Amino acid sequence: MANLRVGLVSPEREVWSGEAKTVVAQTTEGALGILPGHAPVLGVLLDGSVVKIEPADGGEPIVAMVGSGFFSVADNEVSVLAEQAELGEEVDVQAAKRALEEALEAESTDATPERRARARLRAAGVEA
Incomplete structure (x- = not known):
């Protein structure tokens, strides 16, 4: 099965990027769970929500707080563009x-x- 290419970025830095099995984000329209092959979508991130990424290599899930921003999916590529973003471990x-x-x-x-x-x-x- 194909993987997702994921980029989680804020204006200050690239917070995380890599291959993933799944991505879950909260948008103003509700929660979105993304798997490889998902239809294209564009959403507005819910300010003060959490994004969860399951890395393709089986590593620990990536969990990050995000401020307002956008979430897009196209051709197995997921972009999370957040005004603020902070990894849980940070x-x-x-x-x-x-x-x-x-x-x-x-x-x-x-x-x-x-x-x-x-x-x-x-x-x-x-x-x-």
Whole structure:
């Protein structure tokens, strides 16, 4: 079976790229699970969500927090273009917990900081 060519990038850097068996991302329209041979699709990433990638080499799954951006699939190539992206293994858990506390204490109608803090913790494997 063919694999997917995946690129997860932010304006600062290429966060991860390689061959994968599957990619799961949350878009504003709902969750998308992508396997090789998937029809072309373009979606808007849900700001403060998690992308999961299952590497083709059988390695540990790649889990990353993503901010707003786009998700596209065409010809077994998946592009995740995120305003912010951080691998779960790179997350400073204590800083993410502090950011969540601050977001919860803030009297704001903007839920983005809370969603992003929760996504950072989920990417790191910590339930918030």
